[in-house]
Amino acid sequence: MDTRVLIAGAGPTGLALACDLARRGVEHLVVDRDPGTFAGSRGKGLQPRTLEVFADLGVVDRVLEHGGPYPPMRAWRGREVVWERSMHEVAAPRHGVPYPNPLMLPQWRTCRILRERLAELGGRVEAGVELTGFEQDGSGVTARLGDRRVRAEYLVGADGGRSAVRRGLGVGFVGETDEDHRQLIADVRISGLDRDHWHFWADGDSDRPVLGACPLAGTDSFQVVTTRLEHASVEGFQALLTEASGRDDLVVSDLSWSSSWRPNVRMVDRYRVGRVFLAGDAAHVHAPTGGQGLNTGVQDAYNLGWKLALGAEELLDSYEAERMPVAAEVLGISSALFGRVLAGGEDAMDRSDPALRQLGVNYRGSALSVELRAEPGSVRAGDRAPDGWCGARRVHAVLAGPGFTVLTFGRARYDGAYAVTDAPAFDVRGDAVAVVRPDGHIGLFADDAEEVGAYLDRWSRGIRVTAPR
Structure with missing residues (x-):
């Protein structure tokens, strides 16, 4: 084998997976045709x-340093302000949620931060290298990278909506593309x-936006969006x-990037072959409304990394079982929000739905989720572990790292x-023990700590269990 895991694509999904594998000491290779x-x-909302995932991967401080909050929105009709509002209510950090608000960070900066972290962990990206084909057999995958061949135990296609890996697998990419609507x-x-507002201008006959201009945190640029132009130019x-x-005092300059987008709502019928x-986008594409795409891809990677490290078949099968329902739900949310944007009006950009924060994503139906308490509370096996305190340390701090963690509540030991x-x-009633x-x-x-050993024997398979330090 040339490497254990070959990752095609060095966007946020591929880089997050590479960082996760690198910190586990799993040999891998990342290639990207760019x-x-x-x-x-592109994907500017985190x-x-x-943010919790990035905290675990060791990059959240850099993300917070370069990113910023979403500004309030201001809608114009010509020179007249017709309404102002916040996209969502700004919340203070609370006991179980250390990062309660979305953060704006241009995708290029997110990728740069993840590349820097990957380099710190001893990894790198082979840029300008395109995967042009692959074959797999019972023991591995042989990929064609230009003129050379690379042999890996596993291949991960994180190569975007036009994924060569997905096409090579021949899996279904079910959904639809709306050819009648196009955004530049x-x-x-x-x-x-x-730069204190996200500006929208509507036409004179309706509330439908003609042009939007959002100041990009940590830069001196705006991301502009319109349906009125065919090609991007200053x-x-x-x-x-x-x-x-x-107004003739607003001057546009320095067009550094552009992309054309049509509503394309699709997802694969297989996550693993x-x-x-x-x-990431190789598995699911949808409207950008709600800031879900990049985030769902990063969490695909976060779900997959530790399972690839172990390599057990049951764990690898659970990736599809756990992430496919999440993608389906995200597609529905994003499509509904996009419909509101097309309709226009003050509520079109409301992003107060808690589901958008993705804190409620759960795997309760997974084979890996075992709830054995006689009186479970609102948080159950399969749910995200909330934050809190273990003495002087935050719960999320003790969970950080590549291992399983055992938590005890009440008198359980x-x-x-x-x-x-x-x-x-956590909403724990009485004594309990949890494996995260x-x-x-x-x-x-579980109520009984004796259940822990059996669970770890089945699923941890050699990944260390975090011990107090």
Whole structure:
């Protein structure tokens, strides 16, 4: 074998997976056909659950340093402000949720931060290298990378909506594309326009937006979106902005990236075929409304990494079983939000739905989720483990790292476990013990600590159990 895991695609999904494998000491290779010049904002929203994942991967401080909150929205009709509102209510960190609000960070910056982290962990990306084909057999995958062949135990296609890996597998990509609606997205500079608001201009006959301009946190650029232009150019955006705003003091310059997008709502009917896996946009594409795409892909990677490290068939099968229902739900949410955007109006950009934060994503129906308590509370096996306190340390701090973690509540005891002292978000009634998986989801919740050994024997398969330190 040339490597244990070959990852095709170095976007946020592929890089998050590479970082997770690198910290586990799993040999891997990341290739991407892009020469490393991508500089677009694309997926600019990071949801609270993704921030928790980034905390575990060791990059959340850099993400918070370079990112920022979403600004309030301001809608215009010409020079007149017709409404102002926040996209969502800003919440303070609470006991079980350390990062309660979405964060804005251009995708190019997210990728740069993850690449830097991967380098710190001893990994790297082979840029400008395209996967052109592959074959698999019972012991591995042989991939064609230009003129060379690479042999790996597993191949992960994280290579986007036009995935070569997905096409090579021949799996179904079920859904629809709306050819009647098209958006042009670009990153530009706009002098004279305040950066304290996300601006929208509507046409004179309806509330439907003509042009949107969102200041990108940590940059001096705006992400602009319109349905009125066929091709991106400074001149085109300038003419449209001048017409929509009725102002000649707003100057567009420095178009650094653009992309054309049509509503394309699709997902695969298989996440795994033999030794080949799909993740991120290679497995599911949908409307960008709600900031779900990048986040769902990162969490695909977070679910898959520790399972690839172990390589047990039951674990690898659970990837599809756990992530496919999540993708289906995300597609539904994003499509509903996109319909509201098309209708226009003040409520079109409301993003207060708690489901968008992805903190409620659960795997309760998974074979890995074992709930054995006589009186379970609202948080059950399969759910994300909330934050709280184990003495002087945060629960999420003791969960950090690549291993399983055992938590005890009340008078329950288990050798090597962390005693939870203050964590009301867990909603534990009486004494209990929990085993938290490496991806932060509760695998086992039981009244009796004797259940822990059997669970770990079945699922941990040699991954260390975190011990107090």
